[in-house]
Amino acid sequence: MKAFFSIAAALSIGLLTMNAHANGEATYQAVCASCHASGANNAPRVGDQRKWAVLIREGQARITADGYVGVRAMPARGGKPDLSIEEFASAVVYMANQSGGRWSAPDAQLLAAIQREIDKREKSLALKTKK
């Protein structure tokens, strides 16, 4: 009985992980590919390993937060305001891993780190618009 439950648990964790990957790709196709497949407006093109190597070195939490808040010609959340941090981060993982990266789906610890980076950026944006 115990063995049955641990097998069931392992299976459902496996399915959840597969799901997260599928979502990253689906979000990418639905929201991000319009710019990132072609590299329009200098968007880092998916598959361009040279460009992505720089971003990958910068780090998962930082570039995910940059994109989520918006940076230069990159619209906040890719222009889809209802995307959750997790959905956005999964799309970034998909993009990085198509471009030479080996990032994992965001876990609770990484999501917290992304949230801290987002807070920093939003604070400095608020300061800028105040004056």
Ligand code: HEC
């Ligand atoms: C309207 C076009 C457009 C869409 C849609 C778009 N991006 Fe971008 N993205 C850009 C551009 C342009 C840049 C480059 C910004 C720069 O560095 O000047 C960029 C940069 C980025 C970066 C790098 C940020 C950094 O730190 O330099 C990430 C990560 C990113 N996008 C993720 C995404 C994800 C994930 C989606 C979909 C949910 C998405 N983008 C949708 C245009 C777009």
